[in-house]
Structure formats: C-alpha cells, structure tokens
Amino acid sequence: MSEESKKRLSRRKFVALTGGALAASGLLAACGDNTATTAPATTAAAPAATTASSTTAAAATTAAGTTAATGTTAAAATTAAGTTAAGTTAAATTAASAGAVADFVTSKSGFKGSLDYWALGYAAGGGNAFSKSSDSAVATFMKANPDIKVTITGYTADNAGFAKIVNAVQSGSGVDVFRIPNDSLPTMIRDGAIASIDPYITAEDKADILPNLFDLVTVNGKLYAWPLWVPPVSMYLNLDVFKERGVELPPKNWTYDQFVEIAKKLTFTRGNDKVYGYSALIDPGLVDLWPIIMSDGAVPLSSDNTKYTWNTPEAYSGLQKVVDLVKVHKVTPPDFGTQKLDDILTAFKNKLQGMWSRPSGDAGTLVAGGVNLDIWPMPLGKSGKPVSAGGVGLIAVTPNKDTAKQKAAMDLARYLTSPQVEKDVPGYFLAPAARKSVTVVSPYNKFAPIAPTAWITPSLPAWTQIRTLIHPNLQNAVFGKMTPEQALSQPTDEINKLLGQK
Amino acid sequence: MADVDITKASNPARPGVNPIQDFIRKYGWSYVFVLPSMLAFTVFTLIPVIWAFIISFQDFRPRGGGGWVGFQNYTDAFTTQNGVFVEALKNTAFYALVTVTANIFIGLFLASLIQPLSARFQTFFRAAYYLPAVTSAVIIAVTWRWLFNTQWGFLNFLLSLVGAEPVRWLSDPDIALQSVILSTVFTIPAAGVVLFSAAMGSVPKDFYEAAELEGAGPIRKWWSITLPLIKSTTLYVVVLYTIASFEVFEKVYIMVPSGVGNSTQTIVTQIYQSVFQQFRYGVASAQAIVLFVIIATIAVVQFRFLKTDVEY
Numbered sequence: 001m002s003e004e005s006k007k008r009l010s011r012r013k014f015v016a017l018t019g020g021a022l023a024a025s026g027l028l029a030a031c032g033d034n035t036a037t038t039a040p041a042t043t044a045a046a047p048a049a050t051t052a053s054s055t056t057a058a059a060a061t062t063a064a065g066t067t068a069a070t071g072t073t074a075a076a077a078t079t080a081a082g083t084t085a086a087g088t089t090a091a092a093t094t095a096a097s098a099g100a101v102a103d104f105v106t107s108k109s110g111f112k113g114s115l116d117y118w119a120l121g122y123a124a125g126g127g128n129a130f131s132k133s134s135d136s137a138v139a140t141f142m143k144a145n146p147d148i149k150v151t152i153t154g155y156t157a158d159n160a161g162f163a164k165i166v167n168a169v170q171s172g173s174g175v176d177v178f179r180i181p182n183d184s185l186p187t188m189i190r191d192g193a194i195a196s197i198d199p200y201i202t203a204e205d206k207a208d209i210l211p212n213l214f215d216l217v218t219v220n221g222k223l224y225a226w227p228l229w230v231p232p233v234s235m236y237l238n239l240d241v242f243k244e245r246g247v248e249l250p251p252k253n254w255t256y257d258q259f260v261e262i263a264k265k266l267t268f269t270r271g272n273d274k275v276y277g278y279s280a281l282i283d284p285g286l287v288d289l290w291p292i293i294m295s296d297g298a299v300p301l302s303s304d305n306t307k308y309t310w311n312t313p314e315a316y317s318g319l320q321k322v323v324d325l326v327k328v329h330k331v332t333p334p335d336f337g338t339q340k341l342d343d344i345l346t347a348f349k350n351k352l353q354g355m356w357s358r359p360s361g362d363a364g365t366l367v368a369g370g371v372n373l374d375i376w377p378m379p380l381g382k383s384g385k386p387v388s389a390g391g392v393g394l395i396a397v398t399p400n401k402d403t404a405k406q407k408a409a410m411d412l413a414r415y416l417t418s419p420q421v422e423k424d425v426p427g428y429f430l431a432p433a434a435r436k437s438v439t440v441v442s443p444y445n446k447f448a449p450i451a452p453t454a455w456i457t458p459s460l461p462a463w464t465q466i467r468t469l470i471h472p473n474l475q476n477a478v479f480g481k482m483t484p485e486q487a488l489s490q491p492t493d494e495i496n497k498l499l500g501q502k
Numbered sequence: 503m504a505d506v507d508i509t510k511a512s513n514p515a516r517p518g519v520n521p522i523q524d525f526i527r528k529y530g531w532s533y534v535f536v537l538p539s540m541l542a543f544t545v546f547t548l549i550p551v552i553w554a555f556i557i558s559f560q561d562f563r564p565r566g567g568g569g570w571v572g573f574q575n576y577t578d579a580f581t582t583q584n585g586v587f588v589e590a591l592k593n594t595a596f597y598a599l600v601t602v603t604a605n606i607f608i609g610l611f612l613a614s615l616i617q618p619l620s621a622r623f624q625t626f627f628r629a630a631y632y633l634p635a636v637t638s639a640v641i642i643a644v645t646w647r648w649l650f651n652t653q654w655g656f657l658n659f660l661l662s663l664v665g666a667e668p669v670r671w672l673s674d675p676d677i678a679l680q681s682v683i684l685s686t687v688f689t690i691p692a693a694g695v696v697l698f699s700a701a702m703g704s705v706p707k708d709f710y711e712a713a714e715l716e717g718a719g720p721i722r723k724w725w726s727i728t729l730p731l732i733k734s735t736t737l738y739v740v741v742l743y744t745i746a747s748f749e750v751f752e753k754v755y756i757m758v759p760s761g762v763g764n765s766t767q768t769i770v771t772q773i774y775q776s777v778f779q780q781f782r783y784g785v786a787s788a789q790a791i792v793l794f795v796i797i798a799t800i801a802v803v804q805f806r807f808l809k810t811d812v813e814y
Contacts, residue, residue, distance in 0.1 A: 163778035170564040334652040338673040
C-alpha cells in the first residue's frame with residue numbers, strides 16, 4: 001500500500017472514528033446520571049398551604065397533638081394522655097417526645113440499590129432549614145439501611161415547582177418517593193402514577209394518623225399517600241414593628257375590626273421607607289388570603305364537594321373585607337395582589353411589613369434569620385368562628401414492578417412521615433404533623449392549635465381548574481376591577497360544571 | 503473527432519451498477535454529516551409537533567388511557583376557563599403588533615446610526631447592541647421587574663424626582679401589559695440591529711454616489727436606496743420578531759408570575775397553564791396548534807407583502 005493510500009485511509013478512519021466517538025458520547029450523555037441535585041429555594045420550602053381538600057381537616061388535627069397518642073406507639077400513648085388536658089399547642093408539642101418509638105427506619109425490603117426522593121423546597125447543600133433536616137433524615141435512613149442509596153432532588157414551592165414534580169411523576173422518570181400537596185394527588189392517581197400504600201400501612205399507622213386526613217388520600221377505597229403535615233395559614237406578627245409603634249398584642253380571638261385597627265397603626269413612614277400593616281400572597285396555588293374571605297362563614301365548596309358555595313352574601317362580605325384593606329384602610333403595599341414570596345419575605349425581614357398571613361413553612365426561616373415574630377390565629381369575622389385554610393402535605397410513592405424497591409420506597413416514605421424522623425432530626429417537621437404521636441418544635445408548634453380550624457383544599461381532579469377560575473377574579477376585586485359579588489359569583493356555572501364531571 | 507454525448511459524459515451510465523448504490527457510494531458520507539442535525543430535528547421538533555397535533559384530538563394521559571375526542575379540545579380551548587384564551591389571543595396580538603413595529607424601527611434607526619461610523623466603531627457598537635441577545639432572558643426580566651417595582655423601583659424613583667406619583671407598573675391591570683411591552687421595546691433588538699447593519703453595509707456605494715450627484719440628501723438616500731435594498735432583510739427580521747412576539751412567555755412569567763387578573767395572559771402562558779398547572783394536555787396541544795396556525799398565516803401574509811425580487 002502506497003503512502004498516499006495510507007493517508008487517504010487514515011483520513012477516512014479518522015472521520016469514522018470521530019463519528020463513532022460522537023455517537024458514543026451522545027449515548028453516554030443520554031444514559032448518564034441526570035439527577036438534578038435540586039432546585040433553588042430561597043425560603044423554607046415547607047408546607048406551602050396550597051390547595052388541598054374540603055373537609056375541614058383538622059378538627060382532628062388539633063386535638064391531634066393533644067388527645068393524640070392513644071393508639072399508636074405505646075410510649076406515645078403514655079405521654080399523650082397526660083397532655084390532653086392542656087389542649088394547647090404546648091401540649092401538642094410535648095406529647096410523645098419522651099418515649100421510645102417503633103422502628104420506622106429499618107427497611108426489611110431486602111432492596112439493594114438507589115431511590116430517588118423529590119422534596120418540596122429542598123436545595124442541595126443545606127440551602128434552607130428543610131434541606132438540612134432532609135439531608136439528615138435521609139442520611140439516617142441510609143445509615144440504617146447501608147444497601148440503599150437515596151438521592152434527593154428539590155423542587156420549588158410554587159406552581160412551577162408543582163408542575164415540575166407532577167410531570168416528572170406522570171412521565172414515569174426518575175422519581176420513587178416524592179412530596180406533594182393533596183390537591184395535585186387526584187390527577188396522578190387517576191393516571192396511575194401513584195402506588196397504593198394499603199399493603200404497607202400498619203394498623204398502628206392508621207391509629208396514629210389523623211383520621212380525617214384519610215379522606216384526602218382515598219380513591220376507590222384505596223389509600224394513596226402518607227400524610228405528613230397540615231400547615232394552616234396563620235398571621236405572622238412582626239413583633240419589632242409592633243414594639244416600634246407601641247401596639248399591644250391583641251387577644252388570640254381578635255376580630256377583623258381589631259385587626260384593621262392594628263394594621264392601620266402598623267402602616268407608617270420610617271425615614272424614606274413606607275411600612276405596611278398587612279400583606280399576603282395571591283396566587284392560584286396558594287390560599288393565604290382565603291381565611292379572611294371565609295371569616296364570615298362562607299366556604300368555597302359544599303361539604304360533599306359537589307357545589308360551588310362562594311356565591312353567597314357571606315362570601316361577598318368576606319372578600320369585601322380584603323378589598324377594604326386595600327381601598328378603604330390602605331394598609332397593604334401598593335403591589336398587593338401581584339407580590340412574589342421574596343417581596344414579602346424581604347419586607348418582613350427588614351421590618352417593612354407588620355403582619356403577614358402565611359402557612360407555617362416560612363416561620364422557621366424568619367426565626368433563624370433573627371426575625372422577632374409570633375404566630376396568631378386569623379382574625380374572626382361575622383361567623384365568630386376561628387377560620388384558617390391550608391392543604392395537607394403528603395409523601396407518595398410511584399408504582400414499581402420491582403417489589404423489593406417498591407417496599408423500600410414505601411419504607412422511606414413511612415419513615416419520613418413518622419415520629420421517629422422528628423426524634424432523629426429534631427425540627428424536621430415544619431408544620432403540625434399528620435400523626436398524633438409526632439412532636440413539633442417551636443415556632444411550628446404555634447400552628448398546632450390553628451390547624452383544626454383550617455379548611456383544607458379538596459382532593460379533586462378538577463381543583464386545578466377551579467382555582468385558576470377563582471384566582472384572577474380575586475385579583476380583579478382587589479384591583480377594583482370587579483365587585484366582590486361579581487368576582488365570586490361569575491365563575492359559578494363553570495365551577496359547578498367541573499364539579500359535576502366524573 | 504467523434505461526437506460526444508454530453509449527458510453521458512456528465513452522468514456516465516455504468517452497466518451493471520445499481521444507481522442507488524452508486525449514489526450512496528458517491529454521496530453517502532455527506533448524509534452522515536447531516537444525519538445528527540436531521541435526527542435532532544426529527545426527534546426534538548418534527549415528532550413533537552406531529553404528536554402535539556395528534557394529542558390535540560385526544561383526552562391524553564401521560565401513562566395511557568384517555569381516547570379520541572374529536573374537536574372537543576379546540577372547543578374547550580376557547581370556551582373553558584371563562585374564555586381566557588380569547589383574551590390571551592387579543593393580548594398577544596397587541597403585544598406582537600407594538601413590539602414588532604417598535605423593534606423594526608429601533609433596529610433600523612440604530613443600524614442607520616452605526617452605518618456612517620468607521621469599521622472599528624461599527625464592530626464595537628454591533629457587539630454592544632448584541633449583548634441583550636447573549637444575556638439570559640430571565641435575568642433581563644428580573645431586572646425589569648425590579649425597575650418596575652412600585653415601592654423600590656428605579657422608574658418610580660425617577661418619577662419621584664419630578665414630584666410625580668408612583669405608578670403601579672406591574673400591579674395595575676390597565677397598564678401591566680403595556681409595562682411588559684415597554685420592557686421589550688426598551689431592550690435593544692439585538693438581532694435586528696446586527697442584521698440591518700450588515701445589510702446596509704452590503705448596499706453598493708455607487709448608488710449613494712449617484713444619488714449625491716443628483717442632489718439627494720441623507721434622508722432621501724435612506725428612504726429611496728437603503729430601505730428598498732434591504733427589503734429582504736426586513737422581511738426576515740419582521741418574520742423573526744413576529745414569531746418571537748407570539749411566543750412571548752418567560753418575560754411575562756418572570757415579571758408577573760401570578761398574573762394581573764387576566765390582563766397579562768398570553769397564548770403561551772395559557773398553554774403553560776393548561777398543561778403544567780391543569781394537566782389538560784389535549785387542550786394545551788389544541789392551543790399550541792392554534793398558535794402554529796396563527797403564526798404560519800401571518801408569515802405567509804408577510805412574505806406576500808414584503809417579498810422582493812431586487813438583487814444587486
């Protein structure tokens with residue numbers, strides 16, 4: 001072979017090799033580990049009181065902490081009994097703490113391999129309180145089960161984050177265990193994207209979990225997720241602003257009028273800055289403003305979730321109260337209605353916000369950041385009954401034909417909702433727990449007495465459409481573009497039609 | 503000298519050789535080189551588009567189930583959610599009309615300003631004006647959100663210097679969409695400036711010299727020589743910006759994530775809401791097909807009115 005032909009050949013060979021290398025690298029990239037190690041998350045992440053279901057969750061919840069412990073673990077039962085009387089938050093928090101709990105951490109699945117856990121608000125490297133506690137909890141699980149490796153992926157506590165997890169689960173890719181609010185659950189159950197927990201839940205678990213929460217995770221008689229916590233919307237009081245303005249803390253059963261008076265006092269000018277008395281997020285995925293709308297006695301849906309019921313005078317007067325905060329009392333920031341979480345969080349940290357209605361998740365972040373705050377129930381309306389709103393945080397598992405892996409995933413989910421995880425990682429629970437035997441620490445324990453008053457967003461497939469029908473109308477009422485009656489009555493027909501669909 | 507059959511000479515038929523095999527032998531490698539991009543186009547563009555079209559007639563569920571529903575998704579796209587998709591269509595059309603017009607004029611204006619400069623300065627300004635194109639759209643949107651903040655925003659700070667009342671740029675439904683449009687208009691149309699500048703640079707100088715001899719001034723030359731001779735570039739830029747305007751999403755999503763009533767809803771934010779927040783894959787696909795038809799129709803009209811046969 002001549003030198004020339006050798007050269008020609010080598011050039012061809014070069015091209016072929018290059019093509020081969022490109023193809024191989026493409027394949028490698030495709031097969032490689034693309035596990036996102038998390039999403040951003042500036043704030044706590046925890047229990048966003050997104051939507052969830054219509055039962056009034058909690059009644060049980062509350063007491064939860066108190067009466068609790070009866071069944072479950074023996075130790076828990078012992079302590080809980082003593083705390084019942086108090087009927088307070090403290091009671092809830094002390095409950096089962098002293099005693100030993102059952103072994104939730106050891107997996108008897110025999111599974112050897114990796115599990116992917118998607119956690120709401122998790123940021124790699126301990127970016128926030130929940131990230132640190134999640135890392136610790138998962139590390140404890142892996143230590144107890146050396147053959148199982150768990151990778152955590154984060155997603156944000158907003159509509160985009162929920163969309164990310166729901167679509168990841170529905171596409172069946174890379175998710176074994178995941179956190180999810182209860183209102184997103186029905187669609188995924190309908191699509192077969194979630195495994196039933198029936199074969200794995202024990203009688204002790206059933207006795208420990210607040211009974212009314214089972215309705216939210218039951219479809220066709222099967223249970224589909226492990227309830228984690230119930231984060232109720234409550235009023236964050238910025239105590240430094242209260243002190244600066246010489247405002248006394250109100251009684252816990254404060255009325256809307258008292259709330260307005262305080263909000264007015266907390267609205268003032270400090271140097272070049274304007275301080276505002278009250279704010280809340282208005283977003284289709286959140287219910288932070290809803291307790292005020294419900295305070296006169298109207299709830300969005302009938303108790304059997306078959307009819308839209310926010311088209312009543314009580315509902316209109318409830319929304320009018322919100323509108324009055326903006327238009328009459330002028331205690332809200334100018335961008336009220338379109339503010340982002342970071343806007344309010346930053347204002348609250350910088351003492352530019354006096355009060356903020358919000359679920360429990362951000363309380364820990366603020367306290368850790370040195371903010372002097374307290375948690376209060378939402379003000380009473382004409383109904384005279386304390387009202388809150390929220391969703392139920394759940395941990396669900398995707399279906400897997402590998403029975404050992406399925407069992408291991410269930411074991412992880414069960415551990416992450418158990419009293420043992422709070423014992424192993426104190427402060428893991430960022431909201432009142434869904435189990436009677438769990439003890440939550442401050443400041444989350446302050447939400448425990450409020451949880452029983454929470455209207456829980458419904459576990460309905462149509463809820464995702466219903467909430468986007470209601471949301472722009474609430475905004476338009478706040479902006480003065482619709483009257484409260486127009487805003488709440490206008491979507492009646494379409495919502496009732498959605499509720500009527502099977 | 504014998505006659506030569508030119509056809510045969512240029513394309514000699516070789517008895518016993520399969521023409522297809524012969525073609526592959528001669529040109530096969532060329533196709534290997536275009537194969538990756540063809541595969542990428544097929545997998546990431548062509549198949550999804552076809553699939554979206556199919557899904558638009560189904561009650562699609564990612565894990566199976568569902569079924570054919572005819573045109574129900576198209577009906578639902580326009581009639582459900584209180585008809586917000588119609589409002590989104592209007593908002594998007596308004597956004598496109600204003601931003602495309604403004605971007606074309608700003609692009610032309612800036613390119614015309616650059617044109618008389620020396621080569622070195624032209625390069626500098628082209629690079630400077632192209633910066634927005636290589637900056638993350640998210641960063642630009644976040645910056646504009648800060649500029650528009652009612653309490654701490656720079657625009658209201660400027661207004662306060664002249665004693666004006668603060669404007670609720672992104673929280674007043676009457677002006678929120680206009681604020682988003684303003685942010686687009688004030689972000690230099692990078693591609694437009696560079697393309698127009700290049701097109702103007704390629705116009706032969708002879709035309710301008712002849713016009714000067716005839717006594718034409720700068721504006722006359724610009725109007726009668728520059729504009730007609732860069733018409734093909736104008737068509738390209740107009741089509742490019744029209745498509746981009748109808749697909750506006752990230753700017754709205756970042757600046758007003760919770761919306762401002764429905765005043766800032768656009769076609770793509772609606773598609774996003776339908777699929778990622780309501781999980782109505784069929785309806786979202788129908789909305790996407792409607793968007794495709796709108797853009798294709800407008801592009802055809804633009805080609806019809808702006809096409810040119812002028813060559814130089």
